[in-house]
Amino acid sequence: MYASRWTIFSEKNRILAANCTTMDNLIRPFLERYCHGMVLTTDTLSELENHMTIVKYAKDKILLAENQTHDYAYYILQGAARSYYLKDGIEVNTWFAFEGEVIGSLHAYNNLPSRETVELLEEATLVSVNLRTLKPFIHSNLPISNFIRAVIEEYAQFLEDRLFNSQFMSSMERYELLLKHEPQALQRVPLTYIASYLGISRETLSRLRSK
């Protein structure tokens, strides 16, 4: 259908290509998730596709580096990532992301240098979205404007929820919430990072866990 439009530039893409008859099978979950009943025409899909590619990176790859501007946002098809900030030389973890989540920030979107560093926790397969080339179309194309608004709305809702939780919940409650919402986090993310994410020391988390 429109698979031919996908350009693959990962070195290790063979596994990927072998497992999927068409590339659009990979990108479709991303597009459908933010359509919310809107009908995207073939033209709109093609236009969106022009700014997306599928990439595969090894563990520890830095997707976004602190103090640098970035042209891409990512959608995780497979893998896990974390974001952290250096406060007085110490890493403070801000979030973890897994399959089906978007990695991006308004700083990148607005071409401002990133405050945080985003690093892969595992080898990952991602949809890479070129914000620079996509952005001009957002202002002039209604379906794309609506699509991007849906992405940003969900992101803002995510931020609202996180802020709400960080203000109203104790460390223990937030730990339990993480267990409930992302039980996989406990298997895939070191406890040191989780403690830092919760805003408590490793030792305190360890003691909370033993109850």
Next chain:
Amino acid sequence: MYASRWTIFSEKNRILAANCTTMDNLIRPFLERYCHGMVLTTDTLSELENHMTIVKYAKDKILLAENQTHDYAYYILQGAARSYYLKDGIEVNTWFAFEGEVIGSLHAYNNLPSRETVELLEEATLVSVNLRTLKPFIHSNLPISNFIRAVIEEYAQFLEDRLFNSQFMSSMERYELLLKHEPQALQRVPLTYIASYLGISRETLSRLRSK
């Protein structure tokens, strides 16, 4: 110009009407703030105006009540507001807003019940935006879609900043940030609310201040 479109339904609106030759002088700062160079045609402005009115409320007025859905968002022309949440029967303050800021949440926008209560700290003059009647136009009108996206983008940026600060800054640093960014807060918001906003007890804030 297009002042006649404004319907005023505040009981105390006489002062307001007397101070402004045209009502659009009041709404214009709100519209211009989110245009970002976009040109809004007279038609678009008229359409936006159809969903906005100017209202005036007394101190302690509840703008949004917890667990209820709300049809309006607000832009503060004059006055101050606070948002709080009841945690185990205790008020936890989440934010304060002053002139030139928007009062709204994605929960209201998405017709979901509010988790927080928004209350006026002073008598206030507001631009009230009807989300229910405006929303259908967003999806079908590009300039309006872009305008609303600009509002949501700024809101998300605000949330990103707040979340960043709440994770990386100590209570004292966040207190100093509040002093710097909203020095008026100290004059217009009781310290009890500020302590709750910072996530510390009144007593601890009092001790931090005396240094």
Next chain:
DNA sequence: GTGATTTTGTGACATTTGTCAAATGAATGC
């Protein structure tokens, strides 16, 4: 103005959490 109410500040003490140090457990490389 005066008394009542609300807001803010201060001291004593309990609780929580961080810090440092060391031990245990798990994963990795050769």
Next chain:
DNA sequence: GCATTCATTTGACAAATGTCACAAAATCAC
């Protein structure tokens, strides 16, 4: 397999913060 490294747990103590009680100050109502 064994040594090495990293992650996690546990204990002892110090520092920070919360809680409670009450005093001082400011604000409000009449």
